[in-house]
Amino acid sequence: MKKAYGGVVINASGQVLLREPTGHYKGDFWTFPKGKPDFLESPEQTALREVLEETGYRAEILAKIPGSFDGSRTSNEYFLMAPVEDTGHFDAETQAVRWATGKEARHLMQYNLKPKRRRRNLRVLRLALALFRSMERSGPDSSLAQPQLQPFSTRQTVSSP
Numbered sequence: 001m002k003k004a005y006g007g008v009v010i011n012a013s014g015q016v017l018l019r020e021p022t023g024h025y026k027g028d029f030w031t032f033p034k035g036k037p038d039f040l041e042s043p044e045q046t047a048l049r050e051v052l053e054e055t056g057y058r059a060e061i062l063a064k065i066p067g068s069f070d071g072s073r074t075s076n077e078y079f080l081m082a083p084v085e086d087t088g089h090f091d092a093e094t095q096a097v098r099w100a101t102g103k104e105a106r107h108l109m110q111y112n113l114k115p116k117r118r119r120r121n122l123r124v125l126r127l128a129l130a131l132f133r134s135m136e137r138s139g140p141d142s143s144l145a146q147p148q149l150q151p152f153s154t155r156q157t158v159s160s161p
Contacts, residue, residue, distance in 0.1 A: 006034025008128035027113030
């Protein structure tokens, strides 16, 4: 089974960044950016690149979302991310991006046509929001600018191609 990596970008207000695939590809109306790695690209590099390409946002990884989210052809893994910069440009695979509250994101994902993909996206959303909340509450001085969970030795951002 092929691997794919993606990101769930959540801003300091707790809003989730969603993308609307062009032509609602594979029945997805609102989803998260993800894709397959390029040659010799790490999971983290892949996720950061896909977020940048498909949403126009440079992001930084805060933590890995626990679990693997398997589809019919790919095994997907996601990273919780914070936005760093909006470049204002995304690729042709995306027709729109938007910020949504957790409740709005759950509602928008209900429009996705394929039940398995819809359930996967809702599970990823639920776990990402729970991880985000746990990081917010992890200490008296905690903030998303200085998250308490640091599974990576350095934060990574992707630069424009």
